[in-house]
Amino acid sequence: MRVYGLSGKSGTGKSYMSGDLCARYNIRGLIDDGLFMYDGNIIAGISAKKQSTMMGAIKTALFSKDQHCFEVRDAIKSIDPEAVMVLGTSDKMVRQI
Helix, strand or coil: CEEEEEECCCCCCHHHHHHHHHHHCCCCEEEECCEEEECCEEEEECCHHHCCCHHHHHHHHCCCCHHHHHHHHHHHHHHCCCEEEEEECCHHHHHHC
């Protein structure tokens, strides 16, 4: 599986731009804000945007809870995409995910 990363500050349009980039480079899998998406559909995960605190959102986006991490990992293994793009607010965050 090829893994691509896209990092940038919050609110800079990463999620918006990822659609065009994924289409251009035939990347069907996307990991963004605690979710694994495939062909534009949410397959697994928990949205960081639905968390009530900033710390909760960060922990969710970083898959810090084992059950969340395992659920997404198993979904990715099951689908076995050729390529996945990982979005994050820094290169370090993208690598950690």
